[in-house]
Amino acid sequence: MRTIGIMNRVLKELFRDKRTLALMFVAPILIMLLMSVIFNTNASTDVSVGTVAVSQKLNRQIADIKHVTVKTYDTKSAAKKALKAEKIDAIVKKNGNNYSLTYANTDSTKTATVKLAFKNALTATSINQLKSALTKSTKATVKLQAQLQASQKQQAATARAAGNATAAQPAASTMATKPTSQKTPKITNHYVYGDKDTGYFAKMLPILMGFFVFFFVFLISGMALLKERTSGTLDRLLATPVKRSSIVFGYMLSYGVLAVLQTILIVLVTVWLLGTEVVGNMVSVIVINLILALVALAFGILLSTFANSEFQMMQFIPLVVVPQIFFSGIIPLDSMAAWVKDISYIIPIKYAGDAVTDIIMRGTSIWHLGFDIGILLIFLVVLTVLNIVGLKRYRKV
Amino acid sequence: MSQAIIELQHLAKSFGKQTVLKDINLTVNPGEIVGLIGPSGAGKSTVIKVTLGMEVTSGGSAEVFGTTMPNRELLGRIGYMAQTDALYDALTGRENLKFFGLMKGITKKVLNEQVDYVAKVVDLTSDLDKRVSGYSGGMMRRLSLAIALLGKPDLLILDEPTVGIDPALRRQIWAELGRIRDEGRSILITTHVMDEAELCGRVALLLDGKVMAFDAPAALKQQYQVKTIEEVFLKAEGVD
Numbered sequence: 001m002r003t004i005g006i007m008n009r010v011l012k013e014l015f016r017d018k019r020t021l022a023l024m025f026v027a028p029i030l031i032m033l034l035m036s037v038i039f040n041t042n043a044s045t046d047v048s049v050g051t052v053a054v055s056q057k058l059n060r061q062i063a064d065i066k067h068v069t070v071k072t073y074d075t076k077s078a079a080k081k082a083l084k085a086e087k088i089d090a091i092v093k094k095n096g097n098n099y100s101l102t103y104a105n106t107d108s109t110k111t112a113t114v115k116l117a118f119k120n121a122l123t124a125t126s127i128n129q130l131k132s133a134l135t136k137s138t139k140a141t142v143k144l145q146a147q148l149q150a151s152q153k154q155q156a157a158t159a160r161a162a163g164n165a166t167a168a169q170p171a172a173s174t175m176a177t178k179p180t181s182q183k184t185p186k187i188t189n190h191y192v193y194g195d196k197d198t199g200y201f202a203k204m205l206p207i208l209m210g211f212f213v214f215f216f217v218f219l220i221s222g223m224a225l226l227k228e229r230t231s232g233t234l235d236r237l238l239a240t241p242v243k244r245s246s247i248v249f250g251y252m253l254s255y256g257v258l259a260v261l262q263t264i265l266i267v268l269v270t271v272w273l274l275g276t277e278v279v280g281n282m283v284s285v286i287v288i289n290l291i292l293a294l295v296a297l298a299f300g301i302l303l304s305t306f307a308n309s310e311f312q313m314m315q316f317i318p319l320v321v322v323p324q325i326f327f328s329g330i331i332p333l334d335s336m337a338a339w340v341k342d343i344s345y346i347i348p349i350k351y352a353g354d355a356v357t358d359i360i361m362r363g364t365s366i367w368h369l370g371f372d373i374g375i376l377l378i379f380l381v382v383l384t385v386l387n388i389v390g391l392k393r394y395r396k397v
Numbered sequence: 398m399s400q401a402i403i404e405l406q407h408l409a410k411s412f413g414k415q416t417v418l419k420d421i422n423l424t425v426n427p428g429e430i431v432g433l434i435g436p437s438g439a440g441k442s443t444v445i446k447v448t449l450g451m452e453v454t455s456g457g458s459a460e461v462f463g464t465t466m467p468n469r470e471l472l473g474r475i476g477y478m479a480q481t482d483a484l485y486d487a488l489t490g491r492e493n494l495k496f497f498g499l500m501k502g503i504t505k506k507v508l509n510e511q512v513d514y515v516a517k518v519v520d521l522t523s524d525l526d527k528r529v530s531g532y533s534g535g536m537m538r539r540l541s542l543a544i545a546l547l548g549k550p551d552l553l554i555l556d557e558p559t560v561g562i563d564p565a566l567r568r569q570i571w572a573e574l575g576r577i578r579d580e581g582r583s584i585l586i587t588t589h590v591m592d593e594a595e596l597c598g599r600v601a602l603l604l605d606g607k608v609m610a611f612d613a614p615a616a617l618k619q620q621y622q623v624k625t626i627e628e629v630f631l632k633a634e635g636v637d
Contacts, residue, residue, distance in 0.1 A: 232480075
């Protein structure tokens with residue numbers, strides 16, 4: 001009863017604070033839109049490639065690719081000068097059968113684009129060569145057949161026609177094998193990149209979602225309880241027979257409602273506006289984020305007891321919130337030292353991020369994410385108990 | 398005489414190494430207004446906090462309604478008004494009253510009636526549906542007092558209730574406090590206004606964490622051989 005009363009009051013206060021509400025709902029959308037634009041620019045980056053001693057066909061193929069322009073240079077030194085002057089982003093030079101590529105690499109997305117473009121162009125060229133070789137050999141066969149027919153009709157000079165056929169056959173086969181042997185090394189050279197950059201935002205998204213929920217609930221709930229404390233309303237509240245747990249649960253319920261709304265909005269934006277594919281169940285995504293929000297709430301309330309002013313609350317952002325980003329999985333943890341990796345086990349966002357990633361990208365059912373959810377719930381229970389006990393500072397019963 | 402509402406005996410309280418209260422003996426009887434006066438830092442607010450059970454005693458005993466504090470359930474019978482206004486700015490006056498009423502455990506039926514009644518006492522009826530953020534300092538003080546009055550508590554603990562309230566309304570509030578006393582309910586009040594101290598049944602003079610004197614205003618004046626409570630205050634402090 002009192003818990004519901006506290007929930008209603010907190011919600012009423014929240015919904016009357018239009019600016020804070022806007023911060024919670026508009027800011028994540030804005031940031032996600034920005035990030036999607038920034039991280040998904042690969043497709044529309046304009047690059048220009050300088051080529052040296054490259055066949056006309058390949059030049060044309062590269063130029064045919066969207067957002068890629070080709071400039072031909074006679075010598076490598078001329079091309080290098082252009083590269084230095086930032087007129088071109090990469091140089092493609094042919095050395096015998098091999099290609100050497102030089103990237104300006106001031107912009108990794110451009111490098112990736114060039115690599116991809118060159119690979120595609122090369123493949124296309126080889127296929128064309130293969131095609132023309134095939135047509136040539138087909139023509140030769142047709143010719144041969146015609147000759148054969150003619151020889152059959154005339155019933156004469158059989159040996160001469162047979163000799164022609166054997167001469168034509170090896171010629172065709174060499175023409176067909178030659179482009180194949182040219183193509184193979186180049187493909188292995190430029191294969192590695194392409195994929196990695198296209199999937200970057202998609203990989204970040206599930207973690208980002210959790211991060212926004214965590215960040216805003218943490219900050220706003222912490223501030224709210226801090227304000228209760230400094231304005232004296234907490235004392236007044238505790239001067240009534242209300243249970244300490246009712247206060248904590250009342251806050252949890254109200255911020256839970258808010259977190260659900262926020263998560264729904266973020267999910268809808270990512271699905272409809274950014275066109276991200278959610279393989280798994282969206283309700284599961286909301287459930288995980290709700291649990292994360294409650295953890296953030298409990299965390300915010302707990303830390304607010306260590307702050308004496310709003311400014312001191314803000315000081316927890318670099319200490320508490322920023323490390324969450326580092327260990328959340330946005331930056332691959334595999335490459336970190338073992339002891340650094342161990343830190344990530346005490347970061348709640350890591351578990352939420354793992355779970356939501358599984359749901360969104362692999363379609364894992366929520367029932368198979370017991371480990372992540374279990375850890376989050378442990379966080380939640382421990383922090384909640386700490387909060388209820390911690391309120392004893394302000395009233396001894 | 399019937400059982401005392403508040404009974405503080407040899408009460409001591411220290412925070413870490415700092416001793417705030419040394420030896421406090423104080424009783425509040427039913428139907429009595431007890432004034433608590435003393436310079437800033439004398440420990441008035443600490444007495445109140447211990448009485449409410451927000452702090453535990455370091456020594457001695459604190460009993461309210463015959464029960465040792467802290468006790469959560471008893472808080473429903475106490476109306477408390479702190480020095481700070483302690484209101485929710487984003488809510489209207491009525492919403493504040495209803496919220497705290499609900500927290501006190503007042504049933505919905507009685508609550509609406511109570512809200513209207515206390516609003517009338519502090520003269521806020523016409524402003525009840527405005528947001529508190531638009532209230533003047535005096536209005537906030539009055540709303541804060543109204544919250545303490547909610548639910549007809551048997552004991553009112555008021556920490557400087559009349560600061561920032563104009564004389565006419567102050568008189569009105571004291572009239573209400575008199576009515577509460579006449580109903581047999583008790584009030585513990587701290588104040589800096591000496592003519593308010595004259596209106597109390599008994600006055601406790603708090604100095605250096607001790608009760609220097611505790612008697613009816615007239616008896617105190619006689620004891621210190623002065624004409625006003627203010628002079629008692631100054632003499633006790635040794636200002637003279």
